[in-house]
Amino acid sequence: METFLIRLVQFFMSISLLVLLHEGGHVFFAKLFGVRVEKFFVFFDVKIGKWAGKLFAWKPKNSDTEYGMGWLPLGGYCKIAGMIDESMDTEQMKQPPQPWEFRTKPAWQRLLIMIGGVTVNFILALFIYSMIMFHWGNTYYRVADMSMGMEFNAQAKSMGFRDHDIMIGTDRGPFKEFMNVNGDFFRQIAKAKRVDVMRNGKKVSIKMPGDLDMLAMIKSYPIFAVPYIPATxxxxxxxxxxxxxxxxxxxxxxxxxxxxxxxxxxxxxxxxxxxxxxxxxxxxxxxxxxxxxxxxxxxxxxxxxxxxxxxxxxxxxxxxxxxSLRNYYKPVTETYGFFESFPAGVKYGWNILRGYVSNFQYLFSSDGAKSLGGFGSIGSLFPPYWDWHDFWMMTAFLSIILAFMNILPIPALDGGHVLFLLYEMITRRKPSEKFMIYAEYAGITILLLLLIVANLNDILRWLGYM
Missing domain, CATH: 2.30.42.10 (PDZ domain)
Known part of the structure; x- marks a missing residue:
């Protein structure tokens, strides 16, 4: 129970911070361009019967914006005047356009308002990674230092790998660390035409197909390769x-x-x-x-x-x-000064984003759909103990995921609004309000279905059916 509560607290702290800053990015540009923001909420204040759904709310004196927190932790939102969004306030759209509304502003200003959230999330992730590099450095176990080598599954052995092979690199370059957040180790093997290993003191090259299914490599049990750790x-x-x-x-x-x-x-x-x-x-x-x-x-x-x-x-x-690895090998720690930490953090964050985008293709396979996870899966990513390094690493990772998912061209997400704005800027024609309303409904439906599938997967895993 204690570990569950520790994970729960970390999850809510991280998500609340990310949602707050994401929506704050929209609000910043909206207020910069004189657009009225009517509501700014962390989490959704979905009404149930007569209950307004607000955990708390307040409206500063002489302000047009109501600030608060809802009870449903599915994200957050800011209600921008004169915009068709998840609030589905169509009555407002029937009124004459006002100079302080979103719809009366130039397309380039509306575009900046819409990308404000993902921009903040990307910058936040890179900043957190930079500060991690400055405070803790980058610590990892170098694959080539693992003198006991790897243990391989049947698929790997059929390709020519043998237990205790020490992985050196591929035709794409040397291995760095065994497994980071975005799975570079397995991606490198999956795309390799050749893998070099040390076997009994001699270098051996193993021919590879170059198109292995990385998801299958990781999801198989036992997985393709793991460090050889004696059962001590x-x-x-x-x-x-x-x-x-x-x-x-x-x-x-x-x-x-x-x-x-x-x-x-x-x-x-x-x-x-x-x-x-x-x-x-x-x-x-x-x-x-x-x-x-x-x-x-x-x-x-x-x-x-x-x-x-x-x-x-x-x-x-x-x-x-x-x-574990710490019992047998000494980790490598790369340290950075304050100014050195920023390019290092940007490089690390960019690599995480690149890997996540590369892995996104697997979502459209049957195994990928089964790999979707909901709130339980996200919460389980946090450690069952309190560690600020791990907390900030996970927060930065989730910030990148939030930014990437939000910029996807799906109606109801920021990316859907950006897509329609780009269409308007190129063709000089606005999509009709009727079309935007139907698109918003379609996007919300898609998101709800994904949410149901992801959390259903969590339930099925918990019950032992997946």
């Missing part, structure tokens, strides 16, 4: 199934129910298989039988192995902390 216990949680069975720090798990285990990836795979069997169990006796497992462990400093019987928790929790 880093620590044991008091009162856990592992503690009761006698597992100790430094023990290495070598078998589960008679099946060989070499790495934590192997162990997690066997746990997943047990989880599938547990879902199919029909009686409590069947469930208990599945939860009773036999582990073979190699004790630290001893040549003999011990066989241990363990009853896993109902959710198959073992109760150990796994060793």
């Amino acid at each position: 216990v880093d620590s044991v949680f008091a009162g856990s199934a592992a503690a009761k069975a006698g597992i100790k720090k430094g023990d290495r798990i070598v078998a589960v129910n008679g099946k060989e285990v070499a790495t934590w990836s192997d162990f997690d795979y066997h746990k997943t298989v047990l989880g599938d069997e547990l879902k199919a169990a029909k009686t409590s006796a069947d469930s208990m039988k599945i939860r009773n497992v036999v582990l073979v462990v190699a004790r630290q400093g001893k040549s003999a192995t011990d066989t241990l019987h363990m009853t896993l928790a109902p959710d198959l929790t073992v109760g150990v902390a796994q060793t």
Whole structure:
């Protein structure tokens, strides 16, 4: 429960900040050009019956703008006078145009008002990344330094990879880090014609097709490649199934129910298989039988192995902390001075955006649609502990996603309005108000369907059907 609350607080802090600044970008340009902003809300104040839906609201003296917060955290909005938006205020549009309305302003001013939100989000993301580079630097594990190499799945092995191969690079350049937010490591392999590895002290080149499905590489289980991390216990949680069975720090798990285990990836795979069997169990006796497992462990400093019987928790929790990259390798940290941090942050942010745009193509595949996530998926991206570095990294990443998604040419999004404004600027003709109203309805419908699919996916994952 505590970890859920920590993630929830981080999620709301991050989303509230991003929505506030996004809508603030629209308001800034609107007020700059003398356009009246009637409402400026973080989250939507959807009315239910007689309840106005406002958590709080206030209107400063001599101001045309009501500021507040709604109860529905699906974004935010600013109601700009004389504009067809999500408020669907068609009555206002029937009145004679006023000089302080959006519709009476030149197209270039209306364009700046519409791109104000995404502009702020892009600048914010780059600024946050720059400050992260200045304060913490860029820390990562270099792929070529992973002396135990990688562990590969069946697909990778069929192409010529072998466990413990140390990844050097491809015909597209050397590898940098194993896996960052936008998956450069897998994208580089997917597009490569050749991958170079070190095997038993010798360089080996593996021929590649150059058109692998990156999404399939990551979504397969086991995934295409992971760092080879021995299944050595880093620590044991008091009162856990592992503690009761006698597992100790430094023990290495070598078998589960008679099946060989070499790495934590192997162990997690066997746990997943047990989880599938547990879902199919029909009686409590069947469930208990599945939860009773036999582990073979190699004790630290001893040549003999011990066989241990363990009853896993109902959710198959073992109760150990796994060793990770930090137990075996020293990370590389690139540090930057204040002025150096800005080009470094811009470069890092641009790389994140480029990777996200590249990954967007997978949305239109069946696997891509299944990968859509709603609020639960977004919230789970935050760590289950409080860490300012991770919080700001996620906030910057979400800011880029918010900007990119909003600039898509879908009616009801900023990008839809931009598309119609560009059409007007090129043809010198405005789309009719009737057309804009129908387009807004169509856009809202599309967004609602995407929202339903994304959150339904979260529910299905939580229930174990995806």
